[in-house]
Amino acid sequence: MSIIRELSTEMDWLEAYPVMKQLRTHLSQERFLELTREATNSEGYKLAALYEEGEIVAVTGFMPMITLYNGKFIWVCDLVTDSNARSKGYGEKLLNYVETWAKNNGFDIISLSSGLQRLDAHRFYEDKMDYMKKSYVYLKEL
Template sequence: MKTTTIKELTTDGEIRSAFTVMQQLRTHLDEEQYVDLVKEAKEVDNYLLYALFDNDEVVAVCGFKPMITLYYGRFVWVCDLITDNAIRSKGHGKRLLEFVHEWAEKNNHESVALSSGLARKEAHKFYEKKMDYDKVSYVFKKNL
């Protein structure tokens, strides 16, 4: 019988266990960069990293952080959300994002927000059609 669970990843070993899935989204990072950035983000920016496990295998990963801005008020920003490419469309991403919604509500946040790369058309459909997200802005970036 298959059992899925969602668990916060806190130790170096747990963080590393999600790398092969996270790398499918963050292809520019090697494993050491990934671990270092997660640890720094957790320490400095209240970043939380959760994984959805199918039995004992990581199948989806989500990193998010609680924030406050004048535009959104108290909200949760989803920094990273990825389901293993090999097993997409089985409800894992939906389940993990619903977990974030529940976490946000439980912790008195008013909304959940994220950005999605322009080329990720299937992800946009997922957010708008399956998760009922509104497209509210563009995100702009300048490398320094």
């Protein structure tokens, strides 16, 4: 039986790091902890994990935001399932968890971005989870 819980301590975050590292390959453990600590304290970032038989098999990070485009909404920053546990519905369960959290906390929009190369993820978001493709996200490194 799977269990989802919010990860609120650095020990929890360390436990989630091996799965998150599969999505955020550029992050060292130290940098992951540093960014998670800062985002949690200053931006309201939440990290949640899905456990199967006591082991983390999927992780999501999300946070409340306000923009003129969306108003008050939740931004899904991260969503990853362990490569050995994919196609078992864990991503769907975590996104449903985020949706429930959003509704319970007065949010009615959830938004996310997905890398251009992640075609399987795009099909998942659009076909299975009913997300609409609304824009492109652009990035300029300075």
